[in-house]
Amino acid sequence: MTEPMVSFENVTKRYGTLTVLDNLNLTIGRGEKVAIIGPSGSGKTTVLRMLMTLETIDGGVIRVEGEPLTHMERGGKLVPADQAHIRKVRAKIGMVFQSFNLFPHMTALQNCIEAPMKVLGLSREKAEARAMDLLDMVGMANRRDYYPSQLSGGQQQRVAIARALAMRPKVMLFDEVTSALDPELVGEVLQVIRKLGAEHDLTMLMVTHQMGFAKEFADRVCFFHSGRICEEGEPQAFFTNPQNERSRQFLRAVLEAG
Amino acid sequence: MWDWGFALEILPTLAKAAIVTVQVTLLGFLIALSLGLALAAARIMQPWTAVPISLAVELIRSTPLLIQIFFLYFVGPSFGLTLDAMTAGILAIGLHYAAYCSEVYRAGFESVPRGQWEASVALNLGRWTTLRDIIIPQAIPPVVPALGNYLVALFKETPLLSAIAVMELMQSAKIIGSQTFRYNEPITLVGLFFLVMSLASAWAIRRVEAGINRRYRR
Ligand SMILES: Nc1ncnc2c1ncn2[C@@H]1O[C@H](COP(=O)(O)OP(=O)(O)O)[C@@H](O)[C@H]1O
Numbered sequence: 001m002t003e004p005m006v007s008f009e010n011v012t013k014r015y016g017t018l019t020v021l022d023n024l025n026l027t028i029g030r031g032e033k034v035a036i037i038g039p040s041g042s043g044k045t046t047v048l049r050m051l052m053t054l055e056t057i058d059g060g061v062i063r064v065e066g067e068p069l070t071h072m073e074r075g076g077k078l079v080p081a082d083q084a085h086i087r088k089v090r091a092k093i094g095m096v097f098q099s100f101n102l103f104p105h106m107t108a109l110q111n112c113i114e115a116p117m118k119v120l121g122l123s124r125e126k127a128e129a130r131a132m133d134l135l136d137m138v139g140m141a142n143r144r145d146y147y148p149s150q151l152s153g154g155q156q157q158r159v160a161i162a163r164a165l166a167m168r169p170k171v172m173l174f175d176e177v178t179s180a181l182d183p184e185l186v187g188e189v190l191q192v193i194r195k196l197g198a199e200h201d202l203t204m205l206m207v208t209h210q211m212g213f214a215k216e217f218a219d220r221v222c223f224f225h226s227g228r229i230c231e232e233g234e235p236q237a238f239f240t241n242p243q244n245e246r247s248r249q250f251l252r253a254v255l256e257a258g
Numbered sequence: 259m260w261d262w263g264f265a266l267e268i269l270p271t272l273a274k275a276a277i278v279t280v281q282v283t284l285l286g287f288l289i290a291l292s293l294g295l296a297l298a299a300a301r302i303m304q305p306w307t308a309v310p311i312s313l314a315v316e317l318i319r320s321t322p323l324l325i326q327i328f329f330l331y332f333v334g335p336s337f338g339l340t341l342d343a344m345t346a347g348i349l350a351i352g353l354h355y356a357a358y359c360s361e362v363y364r365a366g367f368e369s370v371p372r373g374q375w376e377a378s379v380a381l382n383l384g385r386w387t388t389l390r391d392i393i394i395p396q397a398i399p400p401v402v403p404a405l406g407n408y409l410v411a412l413f414k415e416t417p418l419l420s421a422i423a424v425m426e427l428m429q430s431a432k433i434i435g436s437q438t439f440r441y442n443e444p445i446t447l448v449g450l451f452f453l454v455m456s457l458a459s460a461w462a463i464r465r466v467e468a469g470i471n472r473r474y475r476r
């Protein structure tokens with residue numbers, strides 16, 4: 001059996017007295033595309049943020065290629081990881097945010113070469129060549145010298161995808177990346193993600209409200225409710241014949257909303 | 259009442275003193291800008307420094323600059339810190355305005371959305387690289403006007419250094435006055451100098467501001 005790319009093992013997250021994730025167990029295979037759906041506040045974003053090390057973990061372990069994310073093994077025991085370990089594991093993960101979070105004082109190209117140069121130590125030429133390939137892939141090569149404020153939301157999000165890919169992550173996290181976009185711009189971003197999906201190596205975890213896209217794109221759907229996975233399965237089965245009462249309610253509500 | 263000949267005669271002496279005033283201003287402001295930034299950055303990078311720094315800032319802001327100047331110059335030696343008047347003066351003014359500037363920078367840092375830090379973590383940028391390349395370039399442009407105001411304020415407070423006999427404009431004018439018993443010309447000329455320089459710096463700051471707006475406010 002091959003080692004999973006990412007595994008959540010009894011992961012718990014609390015904010016004060018509020019338990020946001022309750023003993024979460026989730027295993028994601030190499031190259032697997034997983035869609036995370038569920039009502040607002042069910043903990044979907046928290047799952048991605050913990051994996052990106054933007055949130056601490058209150059219980060359990062997250063492993064990336066078998067290595068604990070926030071702990072490291074020393075003398076056969078798990079101890080809290082140091083910064084070097086976290087950065088090493090984190091290098092395997094990239095994230096695209098709902099609000100793009102491009103660096104506003106940098107052009108599209110500068111956004112894409114900053115981390116490859118500063119973190120990976122690439123030369124400017126190498127970093128630019130890599131960035132231009134990716135900007136080309138997301139259809140933004142001709143906007144390389146534009147600042148984020150000169151780009152539409154869809155264009156910004158495509159640059160943000162290129163920026164994340166420039167670090168060559170093995171796992172890409174997408175948190176409602178089309179939710180802040182005007183409806184007519186959603187398609188161009190989904191198109192880019194489809195293109196990425198064709199790359200079999202890349203493991204993808206995406207929180208989305210685009211049910212049609214999840215159905216067509218994902219290998220597996222996880223339905224979250226109140227910090228637990230209520231139902232998971234192959235998209236075709238999940239969407240046509242959900243087993244759980246909560247999933248049925250949710251899908252009905254989403255369908256009604258259009 | 260007004261003697262043009264006398265005014266002309268004291269002009270070279272005042273010009274020399276003006277250079278000292280400008281030196282004090284620039285060096286003091288340099289300290290204020292860099293130390294202020296260092297303090298504001300320390301609070302972010304090392305959260306445990308926040309309490310001692312805000313205490314120090316509060317202490318400096320709640321006591322008069324004149325007392326701080328005296329303290330550094332006259333009390334400093336009993337702590338083994340013996341400085342000449344010029345150095346003590348520049349240091350006191352620099353520290354005083356560093357306290358104010360650090361609060362300005364802090365507001366600047368707080369105006370940068372949290373998402374910028376988070377995107378930097380997601381790209382695996384180090385904390386210092388993030389601060390230098392991502393946060394500071396966004397935090398500073400909006401606070402340039404406020405920093406500029408402190409430059410002018412600092413400039414206008416340099417005459418306080420006459421209290422420890424630094425040969426800046428005010429001290430120079432006082433000496434001319436006490437030696438010649440004529441105060442009209444030296445004091446008026448010094449006032450004019452401050453007026454012209456303040457207006458000029460206010461204008462220059464507006465230019466810088468406009469430039470920054472063109473470059474950064476996208
Ligand atoms: N920083 C925070 N402090 C307190 N509560 C939070 C914080 N972030 C998220 N939460 C809470 O955690 C729950 C799950 O949030 P989230 O993962 O963002 O849900 P989703 O992405 O599914 O809408 C929500 O109830 C939310 O209010």
Ligand SMILES: [Mg+2]
Pocket residue numbers: 044045046176
């Ligand atoms: Mg969310």
